[in-house]
Amino acid sequence: MPEVLEKKIKHAKGAESPELPKKESSLEEDMAEFDLMLEDSKTDLDEFVSSGLPMAEIIASEMEGEVDQETKTALAELNKQAELARQILADSLVGKIRLKSADLLKKYLPGSKLTSLAEEKNAEIVSKITAERLHEFLSVDLRVAGLDYKDADKALEYFEKHKDLLVGEDRKKLEIEVLEAVKIHEQRKAEALSEKTVEELRKFLEFDYLKHDYKDAEQAADYFEKHKDLLVGDDRENLEKEVLEAIRIRKLRESGLSTEKIVEELEELLKEDDGDCKQVAKAVDYFLKFKDQIADEKRQSIEERIFNALKYHLINVAGFYHDETEGLLENALTEYKNIPNEFLKDKDISGIGAHIYSKMTRGAVDSEKIMAAFDGNLDLLASGSKYQNSYDYFSSKDKIRIVEETYKKRGASEYIAKYTAEDFEDQDFEKVLKPLFESYKKHNNRAILSQMGIMKDMYDSMPLDERDQLNGSLIQYNSNEVFAKFDELNLSEFHKAYLIDRLMSDQNYKVLHSEDNLKKLGANKDEIFAKLLNYDAANLFANREAFKPSSEQNRLLLEKATSSPEKLEKTLSAMKSLSSSTELTEEELKIFKKIVKKDAPYLIHKFRTIFKEEFKEQEEFFKELPSGLFENGLEGFIRQAVNYPGGWEKNAERIKALVIEAGEHKVTNEYFEQLESSGLKLPNRVLGKIKENIKKTEQKNLFDYFKYALNKNATLEQVQREAQQGLEATTNNADYFKAVYPSVLKEILAAGRFKTQFETHSSNGTLNPRYRAEQENKMFNYVVDENKGETVRPNYGYMSDNENGIVGSFDENNVHSKVSRYGNIHVKFKKEQVADRTTVTFDDSLSPADENPPTPSIKPHFSSLGKRHDPRLIKQASKPQDWGANYLEAQFHWPLRTSLIESIHISEKNSMSKEVMLEVEEMVNEYNGKNANNIIKIVVY
């Protein structure tokens, strides 16, 4: 390349520099033109100035004190741009005038001093114009289409011709630029040539593949040898391999084909997984061509081997991950289409259909492509029983084709059930619909029910005895659907009675709760009532109006519906869910209440609307309570407390005391006071939110604390204080950690701080961080927009009282760390520096964030526990399994810098190889070498 360029440059250098264009004109004409130009230039400049381009400076000074800093900056910028524009215009005008002046001087006053002076100046201007022209060549395509430089040759030519006009830096700069451009352009041309050569060579290799035994392999090799210099990049290496492979196969053929050799070649073909079935298709071709030469005993197993590869390949390509890889399935189907029926005819490739269908529903491949690929084997498509809905993606015409072919080959099967009447319009009744119906009769009665609209004519024309037989079978398996299609079916009296029996045994009682339905079924109301009484008294009671029961029937029904508290609960539920119109008589209500008071007080609260119970004593108590309690949102809790099943009757006084105590929030108020003086260094907005969440959660969980205190005969204060003290002791005895992978540690040490996923997420990605941003907003008041405040969001870690930060089960030899999914290096932080800026939850904080709010680690609030965990079980931060959690989570606020790291803890016991441990040690030592004031200890445990 450089030689060629140098040649060109040398040649260009030899050429004469062109002279400036001469103009044959008179002095008068020249002067007139000159005057005109001067006039024009003045006008242009005047117009420019008077055009009132933003006199931003003036505006800015006039508005001083009235505009904000942002506006001022914008005005200043505008002013700068306007000034620049004016300067460029002025320069250009002056340039033109100078050039003209120099021309005129040279023409009319050759040899004068003035001429040589003007020419000197002129040279600069000419150089500038030349450089601009060159840039035009070089930059137009550069700007528009990337580094194409297709005009680079022209640029070089222009440069060579005009380079003598370039003065000073212009020449050197331009020369480099032009040569660079030519180089890139040449490179591109070479690549294109290489591509063409590869294409040519492939023709030798592919055209005669298999059928002609690579007879052109030698020619391909010749061609390769001759043209290999034209190949650039990977092309040369890849082609060489391909050619050598062709020669290898050619030689193999020449030496005669034994079974072993055929197998060897087939294996060669099959081992390539090119993702589009091409290799398998080649193997099929190869097999068909040479199968007669394969020893009999081996033929079948080889055929199976190829067939399995084909089957697996299609399934795989349509499988779990492949739907996202563009075109793979389509390409595979194109190749599949070319596989001769001769090979496929006796094969069972059912199962493929299911996978193909699943892709159709996701739009990874369209029905036309599938129809084309499976042409002649359409019955295989019916194999996807799991994906019946996929049939909807086929046109009616295609569906019929699949049906027809399926019948021809296999008879109808249960999987073809998703047709609509329109699909069968204009179709051959005898050929399509009748066989379908016959097959349904035989195999799948349910399909007839779902297709009654289509099948009715055939159903009606069936011989009576045959239809009766079918009806019996339909009822036996599909009572509910038969009832839904009752009007379309001709059921005998016998079968109507049978249908009622089946509806009962299938527990479809509700359809029998209607007078109209009973009439339709020709049922005896009293008989049905008697049966339902035994099977479904609860719903019958709620619906008894439909049966207009006699007083004796009603008595029996009441007895059944209330025979136990459980039965009563069912009855009450039925009444509630059916919005029953059944009115309870006073007598009935009394019976209900009696049962409830005696055995099931829990039902009072649940079915209060039905009982219309007046809780007089409780209402009295409400009146005694200070109104402030209700205003503070405690009304719900108080009602729950006073209605606590069985509570009021036994412990009214204790309940009253607990309710009043709940309104005082003694422990939490004291907690807030202590928090003020604890020296916490949390951002104010975070601390404010934490307090708000504590109040909310405490209120939300108050009933649970209440129940606990009531049952333990304790006060709320005792219960809460005990929890509070336990949690504080646990966190104060623990250290602060984070688990990271070696690759992450490397990044951290290089960046000087821990990053969060908010910093690495991509706004057009799919791992939407919105949920976490929302939770962080709920927990800490961090901004809900996930694209803001990325660098100041909390970092997540955990606490452990194990010196090496292990959490979970472990002994001397084994570590089953519950934080291992986050990394196998445990980073310990300087407790004295992070404790006051960290919050904790006693389980994962995200599930959901407002049920167990994070509170400061140096003073965790009992509400951080949420409802799930028992505070008495929380003793050691390293053993979260004791209280049923995964870890005691820590949320570090403010950027988490490497200067806060005290040590890193690594071990072979924690899934880390010796090599990786060494790498980590080196990494940390390197960091320590650069940060003498902040040495990170390495602890190997």
Next chain:
Amino acid sequence: MNKYDKPIAKLGKRILIAKESDISKIGTEEAMEVLVEQWDMETKKLEGEFKLEQLLKFNPWEDLTDPNEIKEILIKLNKFKDGGEQNREMKMR
């Protein structure tokens, strides 16, 4: 969601890939139920199924968007799965 919006995240040599059935839950109220497979691309091993939101919370996973990179990873993963997957597919039949 287009073909290349398969949610994949990268952290060093590790890859997270969301379970097909859970993809629609990402970023919603049900986000905590989203499970992902964590693969070590170096050792070609599946390290387990974890909750996506928890993993993202603790580490700066990089959200991949380049369709070519995603395609490449999907194909690699599929190869890792080859053995087990093939058996599973055959059984399904």
